[in-house]
Amino acid sequence: xxxxxxxxxxxxxxxxxxxxxxxxxxxxxxxxxxxxxxxxxxxxxxxxxxxxxxxxxxxxxxxxxxxxxxxxxxxxxxxxxxxxxxxxxxxxxxxxxxxxxxxxxxxxxxxxxxxxxxxxxxxxxxxxxxxxxxxxxxxxxxxxxxxxxxxxxxxxxxxxxxxxxxxxxxxxxxxxxxxxxxxxxxxxxxxxxxxxxxxxxxxxxxxxxxxxxxxxxxxxxxxxxxxxxxxxxxxxxxxxxxxxxxxxxxxxxxxxxxxxxxxxxxxxxxxxxxxxxxxxxxxxxxxxxxxxxxxxxxxxxxxxxxxxxxxxxxxxxxxxxxx
Amino acid sequence: xxxxxxxxxxxxxxxxxxxxxxxxxxxxxxxxxxxxxxxxxxxxxxxxxxxxxxxxxxxxxxxxxxxxxxxxxxxxxxxxxxxxxxxxxxxxxxxxxxxxxxxxxxxxxxxxxxxxxxxxxxxxxxxxxxxxxxxxxxxxxxxxxxxxxxxxxxxxxxxxxxxxxxxxxxxxxxxxxxxxxxxxxxxxxxxxxxxxxxxxxxxxxxxxxxxxxxxxxxxxxxxxxxxxxxxxxxxxxxxxxxxxxxxxxxxxxxxxxxxxxxxxxxxxxxxxxxxxxxxxxxxxxxxxxxxxxxxxxxxxxxxxxxxxxxxxxxxxxxxxxxxxx
Numbered sequence: 172x173x174x175x176x177x178x179x180x181x182x183x184x185x186x187x188x189x190x191x192x193x194x195x196x197x198x199x200x201x202x203x204x205x206x207x208x209x210x211x212x213x214x215x216x217x218x219x220x221x222x223x224x225x226x227x228x229x230x231x232x233x234x235x236x237x238x239x240x241x242x243x244x245x246x247x248x249x250x251x252x253x254x255x256x257x258x259x260x261x262x263x264x265x266x267x268x269x270x271x272x273x274x275x276x277x278x279x280x281x282x283x284x285x286x287x288x289x290x291x292x293x294x295x296x297x298x299x300x301x302x303x304x305x306x307x308x309x310x311x312x313x314x315x316x317x318x319x320x321x322x323x324x325x326x327x328x329x330x331x332x333x334x335x336x337x338x339x340x341x342x343x344x345x346x347x348x349x350x351x352x353x354x355x356x357x358x359x360x361x362x363x364x365x366x367x368x369x370x371x372x373x374x375x376x377x378x379x380x381x382x383x384x385x386x387x388x389x390x391x392x393x394x395x396x397x398x399x400x401x402x403x404x405x406x407x408x409x410x411x412x413x414x415x416x417x418x419x420x421x422x423x424x425x426x427x428x429x430x431x432x433x434x435x436x437x438x439x440x441x442x443x444x445x446x447x448x449x450x451x452x453x454x455x456x457x458x459x460x461x462x463x464x465x466x467x468x469x470x471x472x473x474x475x476x477x478x479x480x481x482x483x484x485x486x487x488x489x490x491x492x493x494x
Numbered sequence: 495x496x497x498x499x500x501x502x503x504x505x506x507x508x509x510x511x512x513x514x515x516x517x518x519x520x521x522x523x524x525x526x527x528x529x530x531x532x533x534x535x536x537x538x539x540x541x542x543x544x545x546x547x548x549x550x551x552x553x554x555x556x557x558x559x560x561x562x563x564x565x566x567x568x569x570x571x572x573x574x575x576x577x578x579x580x581x582x583x584x585x586x587x588x589x590x591x592x593x594x595x596x597x598x599x600x601x602x603x604x605x606x607x608x609x610x611x612x613x614x615x616x617x618x619x620x621x622x623x624x625x626x627x628x629x630x631x632x633x634x635x636x637x638x639x640x641x642x643x644x645x646x647x648x649x650x651x652x653x654x655x656x657x658x659x660x661x662x663x664x665x666x667x668x669x670x671x672x673x674x675x676x677x678x679x680x681x682x683x684x685x686x687x688x689x690x691x692x693x694x695x696x697x698x699x700x701x702x703x704x705x706x707x708x709x710x711x712x713x714x715x716x717x718x719x720x721x722x723x724x725x726x727x728x729x730x731x732x733x734x735x736x737x738x739x740x741x742x743x744x745x746x747x748x749x750x751x752x753x754x755x756x757x758x759x760x761x762x763x764x765x766x767x768x769x770x771x772x773x774x775x776x777x778x779x780x781x782x783x784x785x786x787x788x789x790x791x792x793x794x795x796x797x798x799x800x801x802x803x804x805x806x807x808x809x810x811x812x813x814x815x816x817x818x819x
Contacts, residue, residue: 216681217652324769354538355708359752359765366762381681388754388763411756425686427711429750430757431738434715439690440683443651 177240178207178343178375179228184237186220186227193449197223199399201237202474205392207342210369210376212390212407214383214422218444220399221379222266225345228377229261230254242342259289262336266348268328272320279316282306282334289339301338309334310364326357330364337368343375350385362389383426387411395419398447398455401474405481415483415492418456454486462487500702501527501550501670506564508545508554515774519545519559521726524800527670532696532703534713534734536749537723540770543706546723547672550704551589552581569669587617590663594675596655600647606658607633607643610665617666632661636691653684660692667699674706689716710749714738722746725770725781728800732807742809744788780812788813 186198197220205211213221226232228239230249238247246257265271272281282302292298306313309330320328329349336344346365350358366389368374380386386393387407394404395416403416414420421438428435442459454460457467466486474482477494488494508520520542527533537543548554549561552573566573568588573581585591593599601609610629614620620628630640636657647655656676663671673692677685693716696703705716713720714734721731722743730743741747748766768785777783783793790813798810 216683326769355752356538356748356766357769359754359763362754363763363765383682384754384756387756388760408759421683423756425682426756427685427689427709427715428756429711429714429738429753430755431714431734433757437686437690439686443653443684 176206177204178242179377180204180238180240181228182238182240184224184227184239185235186223186232187235190448195448196220196399196450197447198227199450201396201399201401203394203401203404205375205377207375208369208373209391210378210389212386212393213377213379213396214381214386214393215396216381216422216444218398218447219396220447221396222347224396225263225347225377225379229258229263229345231263259339260341261343261345262339262341263345263347264329264332264336264349267352268325268332269320269352272328272331274320277317277319278306278311278323278331281320281331282338285335285339291339305334305338308337308368310360324357325353326361329353329361333361333364333368337372337374340372341374343377345377345379347379348381349378351380351382358385365389383423395422398444398450400455401482401484402456403481403483404474409481413478413481415477415481415488415494416456416485417460417462417491454484462491498528499526500529500531500569501704502565502567503546503550504565504567506546506549506566507562508542508549508559509562510559512558512774517774518776519726519773520549521776522564523723523726523728525721525728525731527702527704529669530700530702531719532705532717534717534720535704535706535723536708536710536713536720538708538749538770540725540773541723542726542773543723544674547591547674547704547706550670550672551585551591552576553585583617586613586663586668587666588668589670589672590666590668591672591674592656592659592663592676595679596652596659597679599659600655602647605644605646606650607645610658610662613662613665628665629661632665633658635664635695636661653680653688656680656688657691660688660695664695664699664701668701670702670704671696672704672706675708676705677712678707678709685712692716710738710753722749725776726773727781727797727810728808729782729811730807730809731800732805736805736807740807742803742807742814743782743811744786744815745782747815748785780810788815 182202184198184201188195188197201224215221227234279302282305283298286292286298286301311330350361353361378389390407393407393410394401397418403419414423421440424435424438440459445458452471453469454467454472457463472484472486474484477483477488504524505522506520507522510517510519535543550566554561561574607629610632611625614625614628630643634640638654638657677688680688707713717734719733720737721728724745730737730746751764766785771777771781779795780793780798783789792812798812800808800810802808
């Protein structure tokens with residue numbers, strides 16, 4: 172289990188929130204590994220628990236149960252002081268560059284903040300030098316150093332967020348919908364930047380998004396989530412070639428395609444996502460699944476390897492796909 | 495103007511007059527929409543898509559905005575020459591609009607049914623009970639059980655709220671439906687449901703559709719024709735096939751280069767360099783000139799006009815891309 176090639180291993184991670192109606196199962200029994208220097212894409216629709224997963228790994232939410240192993244070390248139950256040190260290694264880039272940045276700090280101050288918190292520099296000059304280098308790395312012109320966030324557009328603000336995340340030289344970054352708020356041409360610039368950084372610094376990413384074409388572009392592996400559970404996990408190219416879970420099939424067929432000569436038939440899913448509060452111990456997708464049987468409504472399907480490296484959580488996966 | 499033309503926008507110019515500057519939001523655009531036609535208007539944030547849509551209904555917020563010149567001919571009548579009272583009759587009746595954000599477009603303290611009933615009674619001479627029946631029918635039409643008439647918006651999910659807005663927009667059988675980013679706030683599977691619904695209803699009721707979006711994929715699946723907008727001007731337009739298969743404008747090519755494709759393996763995206771120019775300080779020549787890899791001397795000094803290059807495929811560029819580029 173303690174494999175040193177893995178940057179992060181997560182075992183049976185659960186995160187439940189208490190609500191007046193009962194326990195909300197935001198993340199339910201999720202297990203995965205991420206090899207060093209690669210990207211795991213986590214996709215799913217609103218409310219599937221993908222952001223909670225990222226935050227729970229970083230201890231931004233206390234977990235309910237499960238194990239988190241970071242770089243060979245079990246960090247499931249670390250003290251506050253240890254966590255403080257760990258955060259140098261694991262950072263996060265948030266979705267909304269408009270609300271995740273302090274409007275009263277200049278670009279320079281924002282990017283220098285992590286350095287000051289960790290007291291990593293001996294002199295003001297050293298801080299300034301580092302900020303300058305980081306701004307250059309993330310593609311912010313040095314003339315913007317004294318600007319405030321409201322003077323900048325979304326793409327530049329997101330570059331500040333990236334700068335804050337990488338200035339401590341972390342080895343692992345959780346990217347929570349980092350390009351969803353941006354226009355396509357700016358989105359492409361930011362994606363290219365993130366991929367360049369990964370190559371230069373051998374970073375490991377968890378890339379959380381609802382945008383399937385973006386996730387295909389940036390990820391090595393993809394995990395599809397539905398209502399707190401992982402329903403399918405495979406290599407990114409493999410997943411877009413063969414989908415075995417009925418939900419993944421519908422999800423991928425629903426992406427509007429630019430290629431007008433190869434229209435795929437859209438698979439429409441009936442209804443909407445069901446409640447995550449006290450869900451029955453059964454397949455979460457069963458109420459909307461056209462293939463659901465008695466068993467699907469009564470028994471929770473575990474992820475199983477149906478082909479090398481391709482994991483699916485569905486009771487009927489073999490019979491439906493002739494595997 | 496052909497007999498089949500429903501809407502014709504001629505040389506529309508809209509500006510926002512701010513305290514220190516003037517923002518040129520729409521700079522002399524012209525286009526037509528035929529009866530029953532589906533047209534997509536594509537562009538990035540700040541391209542002037544929403545301002546164009548608001549102009550059709552004479553809803554540009556004034557002040558600071560003003561339609562400086564141009565004509566909007568709907569069914570042979572000039573909308574901009576009408577009085578406020580006359581325009582109010584057109585809104586919701588002949589032309590209906592669906593807004594981007596279903597979360598904020600509904601009144602939170604009114605039941606969804608009453609909100610639809612209100613629209614029906616405003617435009618038709620019907621009694622309260624008749625209007626309520628009509629509202630229930632409309633809810634059923636968009637796939638919401640009529641029993642949910644008495645529920646409030648917070649009891650609906652995002653996709654359901656968007657359905658309520660569609661029901662409201664279609665309650666008076668409009669001839670033209672303007673949908674401003676109707677699915678941008680929704681998840682892909684719900685987006686697929688809503689697009690299918692709009693398409694199905696459009697066919698059933700024979701409306702025209704102006705779909706505003708930044709998503710080239712959504713347009714490809716929903717529209718007959720597409721117009722690409724950049725910095726307040728239409729830079730390329732034509733049938734979906736003409737524009738998608740034979741891209742002429744460098745900006746259109748940049749847009750396509752920016753989207754990660756599902757069907758093609760790309761190592762690196764090929765985005766457009768830089769950013770859109772400040773609309774209060776547009777360059778003298780082509781607005782795309784600074785970011786354009788194809789720019790020539792002429793582009794710096796003259797603004798290109800839309801020209802037909804065959805089969806209704808229009809492009810505004812002095813140095814368009816070659817065949818198959």
